[in-house]
Amino acid sequence: MNTRQQSKLIYSWYGKPLGSDRKLRTSHYKGILITSESSKTETCIQLGDFILVEGVNADQPYVAQLVDLYEDGAQHKHAVVQWFCRLEEIPQNQRKMLKRDISAQEVFFDQVLGYDTDIAAETIIKSIMVIPLHLGEELPVITLNKEQTFYVKQSWDGKCFKVLSPDTFSKLKEANKTRGVITNSSKASIPSDIFTPVKKKTESVVRSATKPKKIDMEIESKHSSSKSSLSKERHSQRMANNDIKTPTARKKLELNSPTRSKGRLLGYEVLGLLDDDCDATAPLEQSATKRKVKFTNDILGSPPKIPCSDDKSKSTTQSAEHHQSDIMRLSPYTKVNDFSDEDKNLQEKDDVPSLGGYQSSQSPVVTPRSRRRCVQKTSALIAEQISMLDQEDFLSDSDSSYSLSSEEKEDDDDDDVPCTPEKKTKSNRILSTPKSSRKSAVHTPAKTLRKTPLKGTPRTPRNATPEIPRRIQATQEPASVLEEARLRLHVSAIPESLPCREEEFQDIYNFVESKLIDGTGGCMYISGVPGTGKTATVHEVIRCLQQAAENDELPPFQFVEINGMKLTDPHQAYVQILEVLKIRGHSFFSLIFLSLSLQLDLLWTQKQNVMYNLFDWPTQRHSKLIILAIANTMDLPERIMMNRVASRLGLTRMSFQPYTYKQLQQIVSSRLKGVKAFEEDAVQLVSRKVAALSGDARRCLDICRRATEICEFARQKRAPEMVRMAHVTEAIDEMFSSPYVNAIRNASLHEQIFLKAILAEFRRAGVEEATVQQIYHHHVALCRMEGLQSPTVSETMAICSRLGACRLLLVEASSKYLHMRVRLNLSQDDVMYALREE
């Protein structure tokens, strides 16, 4: 029941810009006004407030603290936030480090570097409460509105949990105190400001006790909306909204730092309600009373009432009025409980509160008409603004960013479309750094570096943004331990760190870092057999460097990835580099660093001009290009490169050794941390086997994954099963056993005799090649010995071509018929072994 889905929100600045940066063309603000078009209400969120930010799904908005607000040159509204992460955002296996139960209300002070803290202001949903607590402290008992208050006890930096430092603790506390949300009714169009009503503890107790009832009533009233259905519907929407807003105030009270006036908020809600009702139904006397029912209901549930009409006096009269209203409220309140049960009695009962305590709400009731005109005016104004904003956004988007469609959506409405900024994606795949990304986040509206498609590769015609259709049914979550293990063992699952490659990581990092700091260019050549983590390590390095650059520890740089295998032609490498420079270059004036990682041997051309040009670039005088070249062979520069290319490549080399069995074992077990699916020995067996063959980590993971499948096949009826040696052995056999022997054993009788005949002919001639005619004679002879009918030449030819198709034999083109030469594709010993076994 998020109102955002039903109403359009308009974001505008609160107050004048505090300061502006001419160079970056940004201007900073102290608050932002969120105006809901349908309800004509405004909420002001100021710096230091805690907010909810739209997340991947509507139910799980992200929690953050507003740190800065500014508008960039393209008139996009941006907000800089400090993130808090929920438990769900922390990887499953890391959660265990907490060693305590975490309530849904608890969030963690997010210190994970690399989340984009710069978001589009339009993604802010509303303000909430975040209360810092000491580690030992119990969560205060909350009975209602759990969604709106969060507690923070610990911080999370991507690797481990820490207790909040006293510094941050006090800061958070401070933020709660100074925080204020300004709301006013747009109808009254009176600027509102912050006031801090002093409330008594008793009050808050009373309120917390009474609140649940209010919710109940709201729900009931939603159900009982049989009559003026339209107005009621709106009402219930509003109620839901109300619902969301109120609890924050209450919690602040508990902290004895009441900063926001509850009643104020409610007052405006009431007004908004009234307006809606006025729009929907004619302001007849009867309907007016009904209306009163609704908002009294509202007000009863929400303690302090503040007259919204007299804004000037309110800050002074506030506290006094609170007392009054509380006292007045208490008596009718009990009656309201049965209010929704009987529709007929409504009016009678409502008379009590409306007459008794209700000066404040009178004024809106009396003058609905005049208000409405104002509303119309303001809404027209707002609409104008929106359209302008949209246009501007559109224009600026079209030249700067790829994903037009998603941007547009974001701007013109606030539905939780999946393309709204996602924070989640990042936490899922830390390693998959976007192809090229840039340090400055001026254009990235979301917390993540927006996954703009393939910045490194050439654009497709007409800015097309192809997309694979979304799946219709949701993916199932892994149900058993084995499935969970299998998911983690998939090569694509990205581990938090790269075990066993720390040294190489450090070397590459240091190399690039030093070059970046010096502002010079350079080359590094990285070699290693496939599956030893070269690309993963380089990506990890780049990710760390980008983070460092974002923190201004390093000069900013750009990253281009060129993969020789993904190019159709070596010369396309230029296109990719140009593309990045073109997109990024115009808005960003700074040092331009490029690092290339490439599958080097495929950029090989006859004249080697592509490689020459690339490697020549860093040696130019003012170039600031760093190249990380990746290839498989260690001696590639010596072997295939011309001297002039090889000499430019330089001497900085690094080779990734194949993983040893211990390292492989560590890799597997680090991925399986917390999941008890494998026997220790089984992992070791796989590691040893793979290390002996290739040292390819991908192979190792694949075998483990296959072993879980075999285990799953083998186990009986849901019995929890571990992957044992037998399963692993089977998987290894499946992957590494030579298929030939099996193929021969399953061949038909004459095919086997034909192979025997080949062996006989080879032995006779002493040459490992024979014509079909020669073999045919042996074949016939063998058949006579075995007492079989000898095949015709045609049949023999068929047998020969069948074996040839399987590549057990290597055969010539069949047009030569009998004179076709035949060779074995496997050793004679293998054939003999396969045939003799039976």
Added chain:
Amino acid sequence: MKPSAMSKRKLKESSAESAESISQLLVKTTMHLARNYFWVQKILRERFCHHFCAAGKLFGMEQQYRHLLELLRRTTVHGESNSALVIGPRGSGKTALLNHVLKDLREMTQVRENLLEVHLNGLLQTNDKVALKEITRQLQLENVVGDKVFGSFAENLAFLLEALRKGNRTSSCPILFVLDEFDLFVHHKNQSLLYNLFDISQSAQTPVTVIGLTCRQDILELLEKRVKSRFSHRQIYLMNSFDFKQYIKIFKNQLSLPAEFPDEPFAQKWNNNVQHLSEDKAVQDVLQKLFHHSKDLRSLHLLLMLAVSAVTVHHPLLTAADLQEASRQHSTDSKANIVHGLSVLEICLIIAMKHLNEVYDGEPFNFQMVYNEFQKFIQRKAHSMYNFEKPVVMKAFEHLLQLELVQPLERPSARAQREFLLLKLLLDSSQIMEALQLYPNCPTDVKQWAASSLSWL
């Protein structure tokens, strides 16, 4: 006109009614038989011809079926990327297996509409450019670019990779790539299509499963090392690993009519007959012979097709003789068959070549040598043979060349004299002797000459 009119009159005169009813009955039964015949032919022929479609049954590959089904199910349900190769000799049921799995998969509720399929064939998509276009078309991504024809190959690749990169495991619709004749994709330049497909399947992008079908056992050795590292090394082998008993069972199964056959008594009769056939010694011999030659079901289907073709309205049930005849047809030697239709002169030339082969141990020969050999025979031995002139012999020789019983070693060039063109005989001596045995009205002296190259001495 007249006789029919007369017979009509006659019929009218005699007991017209009974005759009419008899003829009606006759027509009815023939119609009935004809209908049965039609259905038998239709059902069985369809079964034998479309053996790879999902309607048929699978034999001896339950484990592979489960493995593949489970693999694809996980792809669709959990969004897990995978790659696998289905390897087996030709006719071992790779496509049938895949079709079965896909059919059953589509029937699952969790899967319906949740899987995109891309079918590529190495014989059709001969290079990466064509393959990319085909993928784009099958994924229906081309309308993103409007009606515009794609730009360059590079743009195409970038476009597709971008599309696939944008997805992720949990939200994107999984894609199944089926690469038929997988071995032919290996020969594409740099194997970049395979690299990219496997790379996607090993990274956190749109979930894809790549299934390759191939008959080559050495397929892994053909993959480039980077491609090989990214391939998950799942290999599903189909081996035709059934024995003769199961083979007989398959034979019965393939030949029997289904329960939903329109004429049930007939189907009963037919199936009983098939049961008898499978126990018949002669039939078992036929099948045993075929089984020894090749175990794939495609050759069995071929044999049965020949046999079923013999079934007519008047010969409604299959007999052992039909199968034997079919087997004979199936196993005839194609080259030896041609020899039966040759003239005596041509036969003589072939025998001369056979002798030359024996004397020179398979060395190539030319026309002049053959002619000389033939002349020797005519002069010393022949009684019944007429001495043909050289041009006539040359003509006969060229006919043999056209029939490809003889093959020149190199392409005939304009300058070389045809008499001295080096040639090889494409027949084995045993084939020649066999053909001569069957040759009608072969002169005795020719036969004797064929038996011994030294007989003229």
